[in-house]
Amino acid sequence: MERKEKFEQLVVRWILVVLPTLLIGVYTIRALNFSYTALTTSLISQSLWFSLGLFVAYTLYYYRARWIVTLVLLWVAYALGERIISRLPGEFDVFYTTARFQLYSTLFLFGWGFGLLLAKIRWSYILIFGVLVVATLVIAADTIDLSIEYLLVNLFPVLIYGLYMYFLSPLLRDRIEISWKQSGRLVLRLAGFLLVILLAFVITDRLLRGTVKAVEKELAARGAKGDKEGKGGEGQDKKDDYDDRYGLMDHDDDGFRLKDTMKVNTRMSQSDRLMFCAKLDNYFDNGDPQPLYFVYHYLTRYDPVKESFTRDVNVPSSDEFEVDPAELPMYYSYMDTSIIRKAKGPRLRKIVNAQVYLSADAWKHAVLGPANVFSIQTIPVEKDFQKQFLSAYRTQSYVSELNNAYFVYNVSASPMLEGFQEQRHEELREVIDYRGVDPAFYEYYTRQPTGGIYDSISKLAHSLAPKHVKPIDKVLAVRDFFLRRNENGKRIFRYTLKPGRMDDPNIPSSKMLYDFLFKTHAGYCTYYAGASLFMLRALGIPARFTTGFATVNRSDKNKGWYWFYASQAHAWTQVYFPEYGWLDFDMTIGNEDQQSAPKPDGTPPLPPPDPWLVLDAKAESLDLPAKRITVSFQSLLYLEKPYLLKNPLTRPIDVSMCRVLLNKKDTTLAVLQPGDSIIVVSYKDEAREIPVLRKGAPIDPQVAAFPSPIIADEIHIRRPEEKKKEPEKEGNSLLDEEKKKKITFEEIAWMVAKGLAGIAVLLLLAPLLYLVYRIIRQALARGTSRADEVYRSALYRLHMAGLERESETPLEYARRMVDPQLQAGFESFMLTYLRLKYSGQPMRPEDREIVDRLANTLGSSIRRKTGIAGGILNYFNLLRALRYFQQPISSPEPETHAL
Amino acid sequence: MTAASKLLALTSNIERIIRGKPQEIKYVITALIARGHILLEDNPGAGKTVLAKTLAQSISEAATDFHAPSGGVSFKRVQFTPDLLPMDLIGSYIFDESKKDFVFKRGPLFTHVLLADEINRASPKVQSALLECMAENQISSGDTTFELDPFFFTIATQNPIEMEGTYPLPAAQLDRFFMKISMGYVTEEVEFDIYTNYLEIGDSKHTVKQVLAYQDIINLQKEAEKVHIHQELVRGIVRLVQSTRHHPEIALGCSTRGGITFIKCLKAWALVNQRDFVIEDDIKALAQPVLHHRLIFRNREAAQTVLGKLTDAEVNRLAKMGINNKA
Structure with missing residues (x-):
């Protein structure tokens, strides 16, 4: 009998304790599977081993098995298993079998441990809860776009489990009553519990969303800045000080970018943010790195009305490379052949490769590279650098041998550089005039407003250089103008971030430029670039205003790597020389008083491995526990060459060792959904055996020879980000829905708030409403039911008047409380009422009188x-x-009367 | 005289002697009118004997062959001791010289009102003999069965503080008592009154008036049976009785006989309170004296509160019910 009961109790505990633990365990294992692709076996067998351990251990220890003995037995079993497996033949098999054995035995042991704890220690669930929370956190820490919401959602089941066990633990102490009533009560209480938690969760989410978002933003900003900020407080102030109105850059959600329109201003605002880092494959003959300015845009036109330099759409033979790298599929490259065609100056031209890693602060749509970029290929950022850099690409540019970043900047740094400059000027003296140039082109790039201060600027320019000298000498004359020194040997022109008088911000921009040239001689890069542009154009030399980043070679540690901070945003002029093309001429005087220490260069990111295969595919079906997905694709990169198949193909992909990125951020397989458009990348070393395609051969047979399944090393999920898209765009039903959802979300919040307020008001008014209800009932009732209604409303009104009936009967209440205090004749009413209620006698006229009397007098x-x-x-x-x-x-x- | 005025006369007559205990007097009269017996659990000197005597003396004798010392119904008092034998209660056959035969000499049980003092000190044999009489209203001695007068009314007392050498009444026998009450001490003022009264007129024994006749009580008992009890109240009693059986703190609930007794007592109580119908207050008033000694509780705290809570819940439910049985 006792045995039977004990077994019954065990079964109850299986259901109440083991099953939920098992479920949460499997849930966690499932989550682990999505994050750790190294667990190569199927989820089902993993869960089975875990469950087996848990179940067996719990049952054994429930029947009071000796835990030392069982653990020793377990150990022996483990050692035996290991011994047997290591004797198996075949190298490959041994590796996999051993891995599997280790995995299973670990899971089994975990299950065993859980079972042991649950059976032996009452408060063990706290420990288990802790382990699960840690596991969830570890999983979550692996995701780069970690949000609090994500964390909460992932922790939710574990939290529920913890609360469930907390609720259950007092029950486990003794025998559990097995009855429907008990279990019904249990279920009810649990449901209530769950509801409360859910409510709390939702409310917390709603209330704290703002704060959470702010914290996240802050964290993200801090992460992007890195930990290397020397004097934290100062740096932060500087960063926060950045003012879009005065800086060279403005920003939106996608990051900081250089302005499309620039004018000189009273001061310049700067920031210390890291914008990007780049590897530039450009070296001097002796192997020293030869830095080049990184160009962002050409502001080719001067707008005399707004007094600003601006971009123009109608540029004759524009050589600006325009593509959005954020839109480009991973590993795909884009080459603008028109730029190759239009690029000026074939003489002394070379192709320079660069790799650019954009930080989270930089505008993600920006193409940055030494002039002139004509090709770009997106590449993934290595995992450890994801926090610092959001996206990366390689560029190829046409660069003149004559170009480099050392024109004014650092000119006297070394004899070698001076020699280089000299050599370059000598080379450029080959250009005598602009006679052969397309007149429209020449006219466009020498166009400038006339009258007023512009005339005085041209007059100044003409006074600097005689008409007949070669263009390069005119340019050098302008340069020398800025490099002039006074009789004390001091430079006349200075570099300053605050050239303007702060008390007069409304001074016209052109006036400021005029003052710069003729009076103050102090300004920042925009002044120098603007002034030199006007002067060069006045001298008949085609020039353009260029924005980008000044390249600073700070250390020799990583040759060819340069780090670009927001303060390196720069403006300068490019000058056109026939045959040689556009060359950078930076007239800006070096900032002699600049005290700020050079910012540190970080560790450059590792270059990504070369893929042998990149599929631009669509996920058709997923079998995540088995780590297989099926994709269809038509376009692919095979050994870095793009191909388009005649018909779309469907192939299985093995994702067991795969890195998963969603919109360039690391994530887990869990986010992948059927229908997602993905880029599947497989590295070269996987395809050792695949024969290389002959030139011009069709791709289709080659695709047939691909291994199946294709082993993926990276999967890039591409999903449109809602906020970027215009909701009006038709055909975007998904986005519309998204938008609708967003609106209803807020609406729901409002509705809930209103509803809650309504409920609160209703609650407040409920007692009064109930009174009204009672009085109406009383007024409508006749006969004995009138007595009833009078009785009920009287009880309620007396109660609400502060005469609260406790455990007494209404008659006692009338006798002891109501009549002594109110003299309302309630007792006589009660006696009448009780007679009407229980005597079975009909209502008499005098009864009616008594009832009416109370009804009339109670209120008063x-x-x-x-x-x-x-x-x-x-x-x-x-x-x-x-x-x-x-x-x-x-x-x-x-x-008192009976005991 | 109507039933109401008779009862009023009786209660006020007893109240003159027993001061400050109107509720308890009503309980005793209720037990009498309900043809039941009552168990008083109290310390010595609380007025149990006086109450029983006064009750007996208030009722005059008529149409009875019992000998009453003071003209009322006969009253006997038996002090129960461990060496008391059933014979001593019932009576025994003794040889009559004149008739040359054994004649039955009646014991103290042959009376109208019996005060069984300290019933828990007697041996179980004696207790069961008494209880048989109370239940069956008859006495068996040898092969002869003597019918007792239908009036037969026992007021038993037991002393709660003396536990040594006692035989506590088993549950089954406690069940025979319709009510178990405790007199308790009177308030300071009432006690002062009692002493003054004593000093003025001496022993009150002789001043008791006979206000009712034997037949009046019989009539009142018949009257009590006619008291109306509403269907819903009966349902309420059923619920209350049932709830005592399912309550986790109660080991043994109320029996069906207990429930019937409860109804009998309720009717008598209503009559004693000048009503010809039972109301919810009656249930509350009688639940403790009638039901409490029929239950066995798991612990002391439960014994003190559980029945009160159950009764309050049930009474409140009845109070919230409308006349037309709408909840």
Whole structure:
């Protein structure tokens, strides 16, 4: 009998304790599977081993098995298993079998441990809960776009489990009553519990969303800045000081970018943010790195109305490379052949490769590279650098041998550089004039406004250089103008971030430029670039205003790597020389007083491995536990060459060792959904055996020879980000829905708030409403039911007047409480009422009289006690009203008359 | 005289002697009118004997062959001791010289009102003999069965503080008592009154008036049976009785006989309270004296509170019910 009961208790515990633990364990294993692709076996067998351990251990220890003995037995079993497996033949098999054995035995042991704890220690669930939380956190830490919401959602099941066990633990102490009633109560309480938690979750989410978002933003900003910020406080101030109006850059959600329109201003705002880092494959003959300015845009036109330099759409033979790298599929390259065609100056031209890693702060749509970029290929960022850099690409540019970043900048740094400059000028003296140039082109790039200060600038320019000298000498004359020194040997022109008078911000921009040239001689790069542009154009030399980043070679540690901070945003002029093309000429005077230490160069990111295969595919079906997906694709890169198949193909992909990125951020396989458009990347070393395609051969047979399944090393999920898209765009039903959802979300929040307020008001008014209800009922009732209604409303009104009936009967209540206090004749009414209720006798006229008398006088009796205002106020006592509807609590003292 | 005025006369007559205990007097009269017996559990000197005597003396004798010392119904008092034998209660056959035969000499049980003092000190044999009489209203001695007068009314007392050498009444026998009450001490003022009264007129024994006749009580008992009890109240009693059986703190609930007794007592109580119908207050008033000694509780705290809570819940439910049985 006892045995049977013990077994029954065990079964109850299987259901109540083991099953939920098993479920949460499997849930965690499932989550682990998505994040750790190294767990190569199927989820089912993993869960089975875990469950087996848990189940067996719990059952054994429930029957009080000796834990030392069992653990020793387990160890022996483990050692034996290991010994057997290591003797198996075949190298490959041994590796996989051993891995599998280790995995299973670990899971089994975990299950065993859980079972042991649950069976032996009452509070063990706290420990298990802790392990699960840590596991979830570890999983979550692996995701780069970690949001609090994500964390909460992932922790939710574990939290529920913890609360469930917390609720359950007192029950486990003794025998569990097995009855429907008990289990019904249990289920009810659990449901209530769950509801409360859910509510709390939702409310917390709603209330704290703003804060959470702010914290996340801050964290992200901090992460992007890195930890290397020397004097934290100062740096932060500087960063926060950045003012779009005065800086060279403005920003939106996608990051900071150089302005499309620039004008000189009273001061310049700067920031210390890291914008990007780049590897530039450009070296001097002796192997020293030869830095080049990184160009962003050409502001080719001067707008005299707005007094600003601006981009122009109607540029003759534009050589600006325009593509959005954020839109480019991973590993795909884009080459603008028109730029190759239009690029000026074939003489001394070379192709320079660069790799650019954009930080989270940089505008993600920006193409940055040494002039002129004509090809770009997106590449993934290595995992460890994801926090610093959001996206990366390689560029190829046409660069003149004559170009480099050392024109004014650092000109006297080394004899070698000076020699180089000299050599370059000598080379450029080959250009005598602009006679062969397309007139439209020449006219466009020498166009400038006339009148007023512009005339005085041209006059100044003409006074600097005689008409007949070669273009390069005119350019050098302008340069020398800025490099002039006064009689004390001091430079006349200075570099300053605050050239303007702060008390007069409305001074016209052109006036500031004029003052710069003729009076103050102090300004920042925009002044120098603008002034030199005007002067060069006045001298008949085609020039353009260029924005980008000054390249600073700070250290020799990583040759060819340069780091670009926001303060390196720069503006300079490019000058056109026939045959040689556009060359950078930076007239800006070096900032001699600049005190700020050079910013540190970080560790450059590792270059990504070369893929042998990149599929631009669509996920058709997923079998995540088995780590297989099926994709269809038509376009692919095979050994870095693009191909388009005649018909779309469907192939299985093995994703067991795969890195998963969603919109360039690391994530887990869990986010992948059927229908997602993905880029599947497989590295070269996987395809050792695949024969290389002959030139011009069709791709289709080659695709047939691909291994199946294709082993993926990276999967890039591409999903449109809602905020970027215009909701009006038709055909974007998904986005519309997204938008709708967003609106309804806020609406729901409002509705909930309104609803809650309504409920609160209703709750507050409920006692009064109930009174009205009772009075209406009383007025409508006739005969004995009138007595009933009078009785009920009287009880309620008396209760709300502060005469609370406790455990007494209404008659006692009338006798002891109501009549002594109110003299309302309630006792006689009660006697009449009780007779009507229980005697079975009909209503007599005198009964009716008594009932009516109470109905008429009760109100005034109550008012006599409470006053009119007090009487109404009493109805807002919610607690009292609540007590009215509750069962009375009996007095704890024993009755005196009977013992 | 109507039933109401008779009862009023009786209670006020007893109240003159027993001061400050109107409720308890009503309980005793209720037990009498309900044809039941009552168990008083109290310390010595609380007025149990006086109450029983006064009750007996208030009722005058008529149409009975019992000998009453003071003209009322006969009253006997038996002090129960461990060496008391059933014979001593019932009576025995003794040889009559004149008739040359054994004649039955009646014991103290042959009376109208019996005060069984300290019933828990007697041996179980004696207790069961008494209880048989109370239940069956008859006495068996040898092969002869003597019918007792239908009036037969026992007021038993037991002393709660002396536990040594006692035989506590088993549950089954406690069940025979319709009510078990405790007199308790009177308030300071009432006690002062009692002493003054004593000093003025001496022993009150002789001043008791006979206000009712034997037949009046019989009539009242018949009257009590006619008291109306509403269907819903009966349902309420059923619920209450049932709830005592399912309550986790109660080991043994109320029996069906207990429930019937409860109804009998309720009717008598209503009559004693000048009503010809039972109301919810009656249930509350009688639940403790009638039901409490029929239950066995799991612990002391439960014994003190559980029945009160159950009764309050049930009474409140009835109070919330409308006349037309709408909840």
